Amino acid sequence: MSAATRDAGRPPGRARRAWARFRRDRLALAAAVFLVALALAGALHPLIAPYDPAEQETGRPFEGPSGRHWLGTDDLGRDVLSRLLEGAATSMRFSLLVVALALVVALPVGLLSGYVGGRLDNVLMRVMDAVMSIPALVLAIAVVAVLGAGLDSAMIAIAVAMAPGLTRLVRGQALAVREETFVEASHVIGTPAARVVRRHLLPNVLSPLIVQASILLGLVLLAEAGLSFLGLGAQPPTASWGSMLQRAYDSVLSHPWHVLPPGLAIALTVLAFNAVGDGLRAALGAAPPVRKHGRLGLTTVSDRAAEPAPDGIEPAPDAAGAADADGDGALLRVAGLRLDLATPAGPRRVLDGVSFSVAPGETLGLVGESGCGKTVTSLAIMRLLPSPPATIVGGTVRFDGRDLLRLPFRDLARLRGRELAMVFQDPLASLNPGLTVAHQIGQVVRWHEPDADRRAAARRTAEALELVGIPAARGRSYPHELSGGMRQRVMIAMALVCRPKLLIADEPTTALDVTVQAQVLELLKELRAELGMAVLFVTHDLGVVADICDRVAVMRAGRVVEVAPVRDVFHAPQHPYTRHLLSHVTAGETELVAP
Amino acid sequence: MLGLVVRRLLVAIPMLLITSVLIFGLVVLIPGDAAVTLAGGPDAPPGAVEEVREELQLDEPLPAQYLDWLGGVVRLDFGDSLYSHEPITDELAERLPVTLGLAALVFGLAVPVALLVGVAGGLRPGSLLDRALMVGSGAFLAVPPFWIALVLVTLFAVRLGWLPPFGYVELRADPGEWFRRMIMPAAALALGMAAVLARQVRGGLADVMQAPYIRTAWAKGGSTRQVVVGHALKGSAMPAVTVLGLQVGVVLGSSVIIERIFTIPGLGTYLLEAVNAQDLPVVQGVALVFVVIHVVTSLLVDIAYGWLNPKVRAA
Numbered sequence: 088m089s090a091a092t093r094d095a096g097r098p099p100g101r102a103r104r105a106w107a108r109f110r111r112d113r114l115a116l117a118a119a120v121f122l123v124a125l126a127l128a129g130a131l132h133p134l135i136a137p138y139d140p141a142e143q144e145t146g147r148p149f150e151g152p153s154g155r156h157w158l159g160t161d162d163l164g165r166d167v168l169s170r171l172l173e174g175a176a177t178s179m180r181f182s183l184l185v186v187a188l189a190l191v192v193a194l195p196v197g198l199l200s201g202y203v204g205g206r207l208d209n210v211l212m213r214v215m216d217a218v219m220s221i222p223a224l225v226l227a228i229a230v231v232a233v234l235g236a237g238l239d240s241a242m243i244a245i246a247v248a249m250a251p252g253l254t255r256l257v258r259g260q261a262l263a264v265r266e267e268t269f270v271e272a273s274h275v276i277g278t279p280a281a282r283v284v285r286r287h288l289l290p291n292v293l294s295p296l297i298v299q300a301s302i303l304l305g306l307v308l309l310a311e312a313g314l315s316f317l318g319l320g321a322q323p324p325t326a327s328w329g330s331m332l333q334r335a336y337d338s339v340l341s342h343p344w345h346v347l348p349p350g351l352a353i354a355l356t357v358l359a360f361n362a363v364g365d366g367l368r369a370a371l372g373a374a375p376p377v378r379k380h381g382r383l384g385l386t387t388v389s390d391r392a393a394e395p396a397p398d399g400i401e402p403a404p405d406a407a408g409a410a411d412a413d414g415d416g417a418l419l420r421v422a423g424l425r426l427d428l429a430t431p432a433g434p435r436r437v438l439d440g441v442s443f444s445v446a447p448g449e450t451l452g453l454v455g456e457s458g459c460g461k462t463v464t465s466l467a468i469m470r471l472l473p474s475p476p477a478t479i480v481g482g483t484v485r486f487d488g489r490d491l492l493r494l495p496f497r498d499l500a501r502l503r504g505r506e507l508a509m510v511f512q513d514p515l516a517s518l519n520p521g522l523t524v525a526h527q528i529g530q531v532v533r534w535h536e537p538d539a540d541r542r543a544a545a546r547r548t549a550e551a552l553e554l555v556g557i558p559a560a561r562g563r564s565y566p567h568e569l570s571g572g573m574r575q576r577v578m579i580a581m582a583l584v585c586r587p588k589l590l591i592a593d594e595p596t597t598a599l600d601v602t603v604q605a606q607v608l609e610l611l612k613e614l615r616a617e618l619g620m621a622v623l624f625v626t627h628d629l630g631v632v633a634d635i636c637d638r639v640a641v642m643r644a645g646r647v648v649e650v651a652p653v654r655d656v657f658h659a660p661q662h663p664y665t666r667h668l669l670s671h672v673t674a675g676e677t678e679l680v681a682p
Numbered sequence: 683m684l685g686l687v688v689r690r691l692l693v694a695i696p697m698l699l700i701t702s703v704l705i706f707g708l709v710v711l712i713p714g715d716a717a718v719t720l721a722g723g724p725d726a727p728p729g730a731v732e733e734v735r736e737e738l739q740l741d742e743p744l745p746a747q748y749l750d751w752l753g754g755v756v757r758l759d760f761g762d763s764l765y766s767h768e769p770i771t772d773e774l775a776e777r778l779p780v781t782l783g784l785a786a787l788v789f790g791l792a793v794p795v796a797l798l799v800g801v802a803g804g805l806r807p808g809s810l811l812d813r814a815l816m817v818g819s820g821a822f823l824a825v826p827p828f829w830i831a832l833v834l835v836t837l838f839a840v841r842l843g844w845l846p847p848f849g850y851v852e853l854r855a856d857p858g859e860w861f862r863r864m865i866m867p868a869a870a871l872a873l874g875m876a877a878v879l880a881r882q883v884r885g886g887l888a889d890v891m892q893a894p895y896i897r898t899a900w901a902k903g904g905s906t907r908q909v910v911v912g913h914a915l916k917g918s919a920m921p922a923v924t925v926l927g928l929q930v931g932v933v934l935g936s937s938v939i940i941e942r943i944f945t946i947p948g949l950g951t952y953l954l955e956a957v958n959a960q961d962l963p964v965v966q967g968v969a970l971v972f973v974v975i976h977v978v979t980s981l982l983v984d985i986a987y988g989w990l991n992p993k994v995r996a997a
Contacts, residue, residue: 220701221701221705223931223932224939225969228965229708229969233708233962234711313828316939317939317954336832346833346836350825353829354821354824354829355824357823358823362820383806469901500903501903504902505903511897517898520895521917521991530899530904530912531902535903581902
């Protein structure tokens with residue numbers, strides 16, 4: 088059975104989907120068309136060139152562009168356009184052959200090295216590293232020095248210089264695929280190695296290899312131009328863009344214009360190879376999607392949000408929370424908060440009128456199953472969601488008398504970390520891996536109190552660390568040197584170093600194991616009492632809620648469905664959804680967790 | 683940190699040995715009788731052929747030749763030139779600082795430009811400024827440095843007459859004049875390098891700005907400058923530093939052509955003179971010095987990487 092008939096029955100394959108995407112990339116497509124046209128023009132140059140490229144005195148030397156010579160003539164009166172076309176043939180053939188040669192070496196060696204691994208891999212890669220440690224052009228020049236000048240030696244020389252990089256790429260890819268479960272599974276069921284390589288390794292190696300090869304074509308062309316420029320590549324009378332540049336260079340003082348045609352030809356061709364490479368990378372799904380930013384570090388609030396919602400409509404979706412948000416004397420009052428996330432299918436409403444309030448010194452639990460919008464709510468309050476995709480499209484967030492949604496960035500930044508602090512779910516990802524934890528805590532002090540000198544910042548940092556039960560000396564550690572519980576303590580110290588009025592804790596114990604969870608909760612309880620701060624505690628864990636919260640706001644599908652003191656929620660839930668949530672905690676456990 | 687340096691050195695030494703075998707092995711590739719070819723072909727006087735055979739000990743078995751050569755190299759004795767019969771080491775010592783000076787100026791030009799362009803684009807990927815900068819750097823990736831050199835000469839030496847078109851003055855003799863003569867060659871090499879680095883900085887920064895720890899920095903109340911300079915830049919520099927190591931080899935290779943264009947008496951012109959004279963010991967010596975420069979700079983890059991990423995230091 089041939090490959091074609093085998094593929095015929097399949098749904099549109101990876102290659103076809105990639106081609107469909109590539110076709111829509113107009114720049115890459117134009118570049119590909121240009122390259123094909125150039126290769127054709129080069130191959131057909133004996134037929135289409137106006138003159139024999141080697142024929143001298145077709146006109147006077149150094150003629151400018153004219154009807155007879157579109158690009159003028161060179162120092163020997165040869166037609167520049169005809170020579171450029173021959174140069175296209177020289178350069179394209181050279182590039183294709185060198186990359187093919189390098190692939191012939193790189194593919195088997197890389198696959199073998201990556202697939203077999205062990206000592207063979209070690210030895211092969213050491214040799215490749217050694218070859219790569221010789222600058223490519225120096226290696227090429229040295230090889231040409233012993234083989235003698237000429238395109239053939241240059242070809243071998245550059246292929247030798249390019250092969251190690253490709254081999255490393257193939258090997259790395261093969262190594263990565265080898266570790267995949269489905270390949271291991273193939274081994275277990277006894278699939279022959281050759282088949283595993285053909286069916287699994289090769290297809291996965293191919294995508295990055297194709298991208299790299301197209302970039303490499305451009306690099307090889309540059310190298311050939313360099314060698315020919317030095318007189319080590321193409322020999323007269325063969326025209327190459329590099330050797331044309333060399334001749335133009337000899338007369339650069341008298342006829343500077345002549346360096347332009349071959350130079351532009353090289354630049355355009357390499358540019359086209361790179362554009363095709365970029366297009367392939369995007370089409371084969373190797374490039375990350377590019378995002379545009381609104382104001383950095385600030386969720387955008389759309390203009391519509393400033394308009395008051397018509398009476399009767401806004402409170403309706405969230406009556407439970409709205410009643411709560413009406414309360415006086417609250418520290419934080421979220422009312423009718425609505426937020427959209429941009430998706431390829433258009434904006435999706437993630438928060439649909441969230442309302443609740445937190446009194447000074449109070450702990451409010453924000454609970455709900457994953458995806459209900461509780462984390463988004465906590466981030467939206469501090470306007471930490473990136474825009475796009477997030478846009479706040481309605482509501483108010485009043486904190487200590489100010490509407491956070493109307494504050495300019497500077498004023499909000501002054502509140503963040505000082506009066507309004509946050510602890511995140513994953514302490515390892517949330518700490519900068521490249522800075523000591525003391526440095527990261529001290530930053531909060533230095534950023535908010537420009538008067539504080541280094542020593543004062545260090546003292547406050549040490550105090551904050553002691554506060555969360557970490558010896559100040561451990562501050563010199565990097566995040567990866569600490570345990571998960573220690574890291575979350577560091578995050579808490581960072582949040583509390585300026586004694587905020589409100590701490591937003593977004594699932595601060597979810598990433599920790601059970602005993603550490605209990606310690607961190609205990610610590611938060613102590614500190615809350617000691618500092619008299621309010622806490623907005625986001626969690627899906629009702630046991631934690633019972634342990635730490637004064638009141639609970641229950642969220643579902645972007646709305647607050649019930650707000651009540653914690654005792655009432657557990658003993659007399661009003662909303663059906665709250666009862667549903669509680670029903671997942673079995674009867675016996677309810678007794679245990681309910682206060 | 684010291685551990686990292688020692689580990690990298692332990693990797694570098696066997697690699698240098700393998701490379702030295704490869705470079706010495708070039709002699710095997712010489713078509714026909716090496717002694718005849720190196721002495722100038724079949725027409726060479728028999729005395730010269732014997733002289734070459736004697737000088738390079740071509741009658742000895744290859745391993746013996748290699749060990750003899752390596753023994754000399756380790757004592758910084760690269761033998762004598764077949765052409766001038768002068769000690770190669772003296773010539774290398776004279777030319778090495780010239781090339782290193784050029785390379786240093788290239789770095790000094792390329793790195794700040796790359797940082798500036800990369801940060802400007804990476805903070806707002808997809809913006810008009812970003813796209814303009816990426817198109818611009820894409821163009822410089824495609825243009826061979828020696829063509830940039832020719833255009834610079836045409837513009838600043840021929841048309842405007844501001845700078846001398848070629849020639850070299852020693853840094854110690856006249857720093858101002860050295861700079862005037864080196865700025866065009868250095869710029870020709872730096873533009874391509876800056877383009878590559880800027881793209882890395884930009885990509886790295888665009889990625890890092892999405893990282894959770896950057897969100898933490900915003901939550902701590904950082905201003906844009908504080909967040910970018912204090913947190914993002916260091917993280918985004920890592921891919922750029924890796925590429926910096928790879929770029930060293932590219933710049934060293936291109937410097938050979940650039941030195942020739944501007945008649946700078948560095949290692950590159952020495953290499954080309956030797957190629958034209960089929961002076962194999964010189965070719966081998968220069969190639970080895972280039973490798974050592976490359977390996978040492980890669981080592982420095984590794985150390986910089988360790989400084990940026992504390993995890994590497996420990997691992």
